[in-house]
Amino acid sequence: MNKLIEYLENKQLVWHGAYKKPQITTSSSGYHELDSQLEGGFAATGVIEILSDIAIGELRLLLPSLLKQNTQQKFWIFIAAPACVNAQMLVKQGFDLNKVLFIQPTTQQEILWAAELCLKSGCCCSVLMWPHKALDVHQIKRLQLACEKGNSRTFILRQQRTESISLPFDLSLSLKANESGLLAKVNKRRYAWPSEYFAINMQAHWPELVKQNTLKQALHNVIEFPFAREII
Amino acid sequence: MVLWLYVHFPALQLDSLFCDGHYPVAIVNRQKGELLQVNKEARQQGIRIGMGLGSAAALCADLQVFPYDQKLEKQRLQRIAQWLYLFTADIALDPPNGLFIRVSHMLSLYTSVTHFWQTLQDALQRVQVGYQYAFAYSPSAAKLLAGHAINQLTDDASVIQKQIALCDLSKTPLSVKLQDKLKRIGIHKVGDLLQLALPDIAKRFDIELVTFVGQLNGQLKQVLEFYHPPEQFKHHLELLFEVSNVSVLDKPLYKIYVLLQRFLNLRGKLAQTLLIELHLRDEASQFVKVTAGQGEASADKWLALSKLTLESVRLNAPVVALTLEAQSLINHAFERNDLFAGQQNSMSPQELIAQLQAKLGDKQVTQLQLVDDHRPELCSRLCPPDFSVTPKGYEHKLVPALRPSFLLAQAQPLHEKVEILHGPERINTGWWDQHVVIRDYFIARTEQGRWLWIYRTPQQNWYVHGLFS
Incomplete structure (x- = not known):
């Protein structure tokens, strides 16, 4: 009997009522809707999956947190980006170009190799990668170990999931375009439950990239005040 | 009198081969077909220097044979001299396999000849090459003695003189014809030769013997070109x-x-x-x-x-x-690290870049650079990682209004229906360098909610140039 429970525990099929959540250090993503959903923002280390179409604002969503995380003059690394990152945009956002590396490997193998090396090197804060092909469980595990070693995090950006199995990401987000910004959904999060689609308003960071006539609609869209819950 | 040391490397080519296991190996003279250098394993099989290739092969079937290459030995000698130069100053090469070393001048640095030789011996051991040596009071005498494998550390002139006298004429660099001539008048050893007065030799023999004897006893100076190490x-x-x-x-x-x-x-x-x-x-x-x-x-x-x-x-x-x-x-510029700066990096940024470049190729690892140009495709440029491409502060002046996150390498024709939300922003420049750009840029949104940076040419063609990812 005991053996059975042990076995189930190892398989992570038993839920403990007295289980305490480990403390995860997070930093604000710069969007309060996302912060409240993720209880503080993106974790400082880990493998994060972003499922999104290209050009709806997926990178713009990450930029504020990328900037905020880098307090020690470490590298931001772009691996196999779909097109060349624009230096003008980065500078405008406040990035130091001397700390940005742009790597274009040709094969999936090389993308993963480069990502792992960068993550564990200890001189990178964030790695953004755009893999070409389906990923495997062991590849994500390796990236996670590398993240822990180098105290860094990686964002894996892709258009859709191609694997049939569930991968051990620390966080997986799906993004959809919305007139006032983005609609996001937490597919999977460690030590927490998934969510439904919720709106992220990008008006504050990107006033030009929001449809103007949506302002009126936004009034009807009641957004919870981030501290409201605590006050009650 | 100046003390000289001669170091002779009898098996220089053999010793510089990369040898992983224990095989009998021999170096053979291509013209004569006789063995010049043999290693320990070959010697155990009964193979000797001077043997013909045929008899050597008969003795040992799996003998590895390499042709003798004088150029190779010379190169190796150069490197040995380069290494020894760290310990002693005056070295003259004697290609293909010998070194003259002037000892006397170095004695002001080293306390004694013994000390000097110990230091040099240590250095020679690290080169992993077999050697023979001899000390003498003239370069050619040292060379002659080293050829006899005297291997004795002494600066006593009388001892050296005795050793020279015992040397065989056949080991001297004299021509065979001359050696025969000397034998006919009863001179078999170098000692017999040295008893003759130099003027007498000059009368009966040609200049070759005179210079040999003169250089041997130090009466004639031998011109040596000393070695200067290259910095590479x-x-x-x-x-x-x-x-x-x-x-x-x-x-x-x-x-x-x-x-x-x-x-x-x-x-x-x-x-x-x-x-x-x-x-x-x-x-x-x-x-x-x-x-x-x-x-x-x-x-x-x-x-x-x-x-x-x-x-x-x-x-x-x-x-x-x-x-x-x-x-x-x-x-070597030494890097200073803060002892108390918390978690230390396991790798420096330079190491990381070097590793990335080694695996992926130099061109795949780049940095972004901002160039003072209004043309978007020229303004943002990829360059090799350097860390000092864009000085701080300078860059902020160059950034105009809103710019997309991604720039397409080649502008694509616009095929979908879009809604223009901002624009136009006209860029008309480059008439001076054959790369004219006349474009009206707009920010547009597709029906799927993708934000594009598009432009219109004067011919009313529409292109997508960037993505607001």
Whole structure:
């Protein structure tokens, strides 16, 4: 009997009522809707999956947190980006170009190799990668170990999931375009439950990239005040 | 009188072969077909120097035979001199396999001849080459004695004189004809020759013998050109086997890297680029370049880098030899790290970039640079990682209004229905350098909610140039 429970525990099929959540250090993503959903923002280390179409604002969503995380003059690394990152945009956002590396490997193998090396090197804060092909469980595990070693995090950006199995990401987000910004959904999060689609308003960071006539609609869209819950 | 030391390397080519296991190996003279150098394993099988190739092969069937190459020995001698130069100043090369070393002048640095020789012996041991040596009061006397494998440390003139007198005429550099002539008048040893007065010799024999005797007893000066070391590292290594698998090259390469490390550490330098020449059988050599952006000296680090680079190398033919050349040496600038700065990086940024470049290729690892130009495709540029491409502060002036996150390498024709939300922003420039740009830029949103940076040409053609990812 005991053996059975042990076995189930190892398989992570038993839920403990007295289980305490480990403390995860997070930093604000710069969007309060996302912060409240993720209880503080993106974790400082880990493998994060972003499922999104290209050009709806997926990178713009990450930029504020990328900037905020880098307090020690470490590298931001772009691996196999779909097109060349624009230096003008980065500078405008406040990035130091001397700390940005742009790597274009040709094969999936090389993308993963480069990502792992960068993550564990200890001189990178964030790695953004755009893999070409389906990923495997062991590849994500390796990236996670590398993240822990180098105290860094990686964002894996892709258009859709191609694997049939569930991968051990620390966080997986799906993004959809919305007139006032983005609609996001937490597919999977460690030590927490998934969510439904919720709106992220990008008006504050990107006033030009929001449809103007949506302002009126936004009034009807009641957004919870981030501290409201605590006050009650 | 000036004390000289001569070091003779009897099996220089043999000792510089890369030998992994224990095989009988011999170096053979191609013209005469006789053995010049044999190793220990071959000697145990009964093979001797001077034997014909046929009888040697009869004695030992699996004897490895290499043709004698004087050029190779000369190169090796150069490197030995380069190494010894760190310990003693006056070295003259005696190609293909000997070194003259002037001892007297070095004695003000070393307390005694014994001390001097101990230091030199240590250094010679590290070269891993067999040698014979002798001390004498003239260069040619030292050479003559070294040829007899005297191997005795002494600066006593009378002892040296006795040893010279016992030397056989056949070991002298005199021509056979001259030796015969001397034998006919009853001179068999060098000692007999030295008893004759120099003017008498001059009367009966030609100038060759006069210079020989004169140089031997120090009456005539021998002109020697002293060695000056070049400030570069180049090493050639013959492989015992042909290697067709790249990963096997790691071991011999590491051997060279250790030498490189010693070379660099002694000079306080770092190497930025290594050029590895793979000499192929029956094919032109293949070149592999290994770079470490900010310089590196450690053998282990170089090995790791070259492993990554060699992974992507395909050999056209088996490798028979290696040449490694260190290019662009820089001074070692020591980095200061804060002892209390919390978690230390396991790798420096330079190391990371060097490793990435070694595996992926130089062009795949880049940095972004901002250039003072209004044309978007020229303004943001990729450049090799340098860390000082864009000075701070300067860049903020160059950034106009809203710009997309991604720039497409080639503008694509616009095919979908879009809603224009901002614009136009006209860019009309470049008339001076054959790259004219007249465009009206707009920010547009597609029905799927994608934000595009599009432009219109004067011909009313629409293109997508950037993505607001």
